[in-house]
Amino acid sequence: MKAASILEAEEEKLQRIHDECQSNPATYADHELLHNLSQNLDNPQVGAHMLCESVKVGLQKRKW
Incomplete structure (x- = not known):
């Protein structure tokens, strides 16, 4: 039960980040x-979205 609640x-959390x-x-x-x-990795719209998600989830920091 505990593992299911963590999942x-x-x-x-991931859905909230995606929605943000x-x-x-x-x-x-x-x-x-x-x-x-996989067919849209070079699309700037996709890149901006994926950067947003990875920063919010803590995988990378946005460098200004």
């Missing part, structure tokens, strides 16, 4: 682009 909490990035026009990416990610 659920992580899924909710989608709500910003600068980091919004069309869902079709994201669903076909």
